[in-house]
Amino acid sequence: MSKQPLLEVKDLKTSFQTERGSVTAVDGITFNVDKGEILGVVGESGCGKSVTSQSILRLLDENTAKYEGKIEFNGINLFKLSLGDVQAIRGNDIAMIFQDPLSSLNPVYTIGYQITEAIMLHQKVSKKEAYVKAIDMLRLTGIPAPEKRINEYPYQLSGGMQQRIMIAIALSCEPQLLIADEPTTALDVTIQAQILDLILNLNKKREMGVIFITHDLGVVAEVCTRVVVMYLGQIVEEADTENLFNNPLHPYTKGLIQSIPRLNSDRSKDLHVIEGTVPSLEDVPKGCRFAPRCPYADELCREKMPELKEYRGQKVRCWHTDKIVFKEEESHVSPNR
Ligand SMILES: Nc1ncnc2c1ncn2[C@@H]1O[C@H](COP(=O)(O)OP(=O)(O)O)[C@@H](O)[C@H]1O
Ligand SMILES: [Mg+2]
Known part of the structure; x- marks a missing residue:
């Protein structure tokens, strides 16, 4: 077969x-x-x-x-x-990433909120565990000082950073x-x-x-x-x-x-x-x-x-x-x- x-x-x-x-x-x-x-x-x-x-x-x-x-x-x-x-x-x-990161990031929520939500939606973990995972994901996508970035809003980041965030969200569900x-x-x-x-x-x-x-x-x-x-x-x-x-x-x-x-x-x-x-x-x-x-x-x-x-x-x-x-x-x- x-x-x-x-x-x-x-x-x-x-x-x-x-x-x-x-x-x-x-x-x-x-x-x-x-x-x-x-x-x-x-x-x-x-x-x-x-x-x-x-x-x-x-x-x-x-x-x-x-x-x-x-x-x-x-x-x-x-x-x-x-x-x-x-x-x-x-x-x-199956995850998908697009050309335009802003179209899939929500402007009114922090980066951290968006990633932890995505993680909790797909994995049975507590809020605290999701937060730790989120920082890991940000680090994995090469975002410097993820502990600080996680509290920022999408507009505070450059296009390249936004794209990494989107990728981090897409990949956080493995x-x-x-x-x-x-x-x-x-x-x-x-x-x-x-x-x-x-x-x-x-x-x-x-x-x-x-x-x-x-x-x-x-x-x-x-x-x-x-x-x-x-x-x-x-x-x-x-x-x-x-x-x-x-x-x-x-x-x-x-x-x-x-x-x-x-x-x-x-x-x-x-x-x-x-x-x-x-x-x-x-x-x-x-x-x-x-x-x-x-x-x-x-x-x-x-x-x-x-x-x-x-x-x-x-x-x-x-x-x-x-x-x-x-x-x-x-x-x-x-x-x-
Ligand atoms: N919702 C739609 N209604 C009608 N035509 C569409 C729609 N979406 C895409 N198309 C047409 O389908 C073709 C392929 O588009 P697309 O897949 O976006 O091309 P590519 O991604 O290769 O640039 C184009 O001619 C586009 O105009
Ligand atoms: Mg296209």
């Missing part, structure tokens, strides 16, 4: 009822997260990363959002549970799975690095599974073991991080990698950016969704949507993988051409 993954997302489809009809923001996504693994989810803004993470925890308004497919956490399908039961899992076995949706995007690089270290540490210490969502492939290279690349609501490539960077198969992935700023790059040269923009959900291309922006696209691509297929241990959704790989391998053999 094969090992059960911590989280299994299978054929997830999330649609919204809008004034102009129904739009499908996530269209048939399948991936697993194992215990102790950090899975990266990347793609430009608007590709459906946040809708995916919100769907996993059923955070969307179910009056307008409709889910199809399956989300299994430790073998339990979250779509089959009542919202109340999902709420019990949320912030307990989740099995952490969903981090662009948690460092709003932070400056030094604080970003510290937060990444923190997540990595907790992942190692507690074997916590992590879904790390970002539009920044540079961050993925640092923290993730495996990566899923999303484009317009679909997965276009999945690979181990090393393979993804050394051997990207999908033209979209190649474009993303070429767009990473490098310290040693020639600054006078423009960064390679993928031409065009992500199409709107009301105007989804009929064939391959990336075709309008793809340098390799031909008639077949514009007419027929490719499936996500295995290719040399990776998965890729492209009609021309053979051709592209062959061309590249050929040009490596004769570098003078």
